[in-house]
Amino acid sequence: MKFRDKVVFVAGGTSGINLGIAESFLAEGARVVVLSRNQDKVDAAVAGLTSEGGEAMGFAADVRDFDALSASMAATAARWGAIDVLISGAAGNFVAPAAELSANAFKTVIDIDLLGCFNVMRAAHEYLRKPGASVINITAPQSWLPTPMQIHACAAKAGIDQVTRTAAMEWGGAGIRVNAIAPGPIEDTEGMRRLAPTAAAEKAWKESVPLGRYGTRNEIARVAQWLCCDEAAYITGVVLPVDGGWSLGGSSAMTMALSAR
Ligand code: HXC
Numbered sequence: 001m002k003f004r005d006k007v008v009f010v011a012g013g014t015s016g017i018n019l020g021i022a023e024s025f026l027a028e029g030a031r032v033v034v035l036s037r038n039q040d041k042v043d044a045a046v047a048g049l050t051s052e053g054g055e056a057m058g059f060a061a062d063v064r065d066f067d068a069l070s071a072s073m074a075a076t077a078a079r080w081g082a083i084d085v086l087i088s089g090a091a092g093n094f095v096a097p098a099a100e101l102s103a104n105a106f107k108t109v110i111d112i113d114l115l116g117c118f119n120v121m122r123a124a125h126e127y128l129r130k131p132g133a134s135v136i137n138i139t140a141p142q143s144w145l146p147t148p149m150q151i152h153a154c155a156a157k158a159g160i161d162q163v164t165r166t167a168a169m170e171w172g173g174a175g176i177r178v179n180a181i182a183p184g185p186i187e188d189t190e191g192m193r194r195l196a197p198t199a200a201a202e203k204a205w206k207e208s209v210p211l212g213r214y215g216t217r218n219e220i221a222r223v224a225q226w227l228c229c230d231e232a233a234y235i236t237g238v239v240l241p242v243d244g245g246w247s248l249g250g251s252s253a254m255t256m257a258l259s260a261r
């Protein structure tokens with residue numbers, strides 16, 4: 001029970017990697033909040049989280065809507081007090097060549113991923129525990145590896161990395177640490193269903209990872225927990241790949257994997 005009674009807010013926490021993170025903190029005694037757009041997903045996530053005990057609540061809100069985020073942070077703090085851990089992981093992605101991407105499609109991903117990440121951090125700031133809070137943004141290796149058919153995600157995630165580093169500098173004095181995790185391809189996620197929709201593509205992706213397999217949600221969640229523990233108390237402003245060595249292969253590994261679709 002490493003996080004007993006700690007308050008953990010997970011933006012984009014109703015499915016996939018982020019829900020895995022929410023589940024892992026709850027299992028360690030935390031009070032968990034999940035937020036995403038779809039009320040049914042929010043209800044299902046909260047029902048799942050609380051099915052074996054533990055405290056969780058949810059909010060249906062879009063990370064592009066600052067006022068809605070702010071209201072959910074205020075409601076969290078009113079019920080449970082200051083936020084100890086903030087996870088910002090809402091994202092949208094699809095595979096599309098730059099020359100065919102509409103301006104609105106590019107903007108949509110920037111707005112969800114990058115502006116959304118800033119909004120989440122900015123809305124939470126007032127309610128973060130000072131000192132002691134830990135912020136983790138969920139980025140991706142595309143943030144430093146240019147990747148064909150991912151120009152929108154590459155740009156958005158690169159922005160998230162710089163938001164992470166800059167906030168780490170500004171908020172360090174208040175005792176708030178800000179880091180990012182860059183997952184590699186993770187099994188049983190919407191992200192990989194979109195990027196590797198066929199068995200052949202999945203095989204190519206796995207072969208492009210030095211460890212030879214997809215990662216698991218739990219492998220990301222464990223690292224998220226560690227980053228929020230005292231063991232990591234002197235770590236801030238870091239973008240940490242948790243990717244089985246996938247990014248070591250650089251852009252060419254990604255390009256080959258994506259072209260197998
Ligand atoms: C080209 C597309 C498109 C596609 C949508 N658009 N899908 N363009 N190819 N496949 C365009 C639309 O035509 C529109 O432009 C614009 O994008 C906005 O579309 P909306 O549907 O109105 O947007 P919205 O309802 O806000 O939905 C956002 C979304 C959607 C990103 C398009 O897919 C979504 O909600 N995704 C959330 C779930 C998700 O993506 N999870 C995976 C995250 S994984 P026009 O010009 O027509 O108006 C991830 C992995 C990262 O991030 C790295 C992995 C290694």
Ligand code: NAP
Nearest residue numbers: 012014015016017036037038062063090091186189190191
């Ligand atoms: P996912 O299941 O689709 O998770 C995305 C979450 O964000 C969902 O809860 C979704 O719920 C929410 N969301 C999307 N748009 C939102 C918005 N505008 N406002 C509020 N919430 C929103 O995808 P995933 O594959 O697990 O990805 C999770 C995170 O990991 C993302 O940041 C992604 O970029 C990153 N990542 C994933 C992989 C991978 O292998 N899957 C690899 C690297 C990085 P609603 O639809 O209800 O809004």
